[in-house]
Amino acid sequence: MYPPESTWKFENFFALVSRSISEYSNSTLLMEEFPDAMMTSTRNPADISKLHKYIVGVAQDEMIEDEVIIPYTAKGIIGEIRANMSVIKEEYEYSHIKLTVRSNAIDLERLKKSMLGLSTDDS
Template sequence: GSEVLVANKLFATLDTTVRALYPESIPRILVSDTVGFIKNLPHGLVASFKSTLDEALDASLLLHVIDASDPGFERQLEVTNHVLTEIGADEVPRIKVFNKIDFVGDSTAQAALEQTLQNRYPDCVVMSAKRPEDVAKLHKKIVAFYQQDQIEAELFLPWEAQQLRKDIYATCQVLAETSDHEGAYFKVRGEPSAINKLTESVKLSHDIKSV
């Protein structure tokens, strides 16, 4: 796969990187990593900087990653909020992710700061990207956001429409599957739009076979 440049420089790159959330979920979640925020941005970079953030307007969720070890992180929050408001993305749902908690003193200091952050920002995630259990915690939070509007449904797939089976597994979480002489029965969990699309596809396939 492609490599992502990591450097302690002012905008080593203005490119965004898009990858699937791993471990992959159903439905698949794509994550776009954009540039960091900075106040007093050099005038020549303003247009390029903001153009990379246009994706935020189309995002269904924003992860705002903040350096928890930086004493001035509150100023970071202000700058980010200001820019997001400027581009019209202030209404997009957001999760604050306080990273680098492991850079904050000893375990006692880390626990104290984590408690403070949780009290101040109840829905935030406090973590270290170096700890697998923390990465898993963030992953769970992201997936939970996308699952909150999902519904459970039952789908019947006649044997003559089994070509749609892969679509069911690709767009929904299959909770149970049984079958009889007429076809397969699925109990699924997924987004309403995905389930409606599958239902229409099954109906269309059945109508075509019946002609």
């Protein structure tokens, strides 16, 4: 499925996939070539856990928290929020729901644009 060796770059994140790291006599040479690397093995559950925590941490660092007010008359907005954002807090009012969400800036801006024109009676 993957070539024998390849490198992917996601901003500052590199993944080196190799069938064998035997070309490096030891991990010291690998760390010299890739000083910011996180040495992991797919066969070690602790390494996978460490890598997962790192990726989740990077994603969460880029998220921002904001409050959105959604009138009950809005169709599909809450489903979109739950699909694309983390809901931190929910408050139910007479005419609307107030949600505190964590999201990346792009999804949050898209939500705000889709909500233009929607209004609540008592906000």
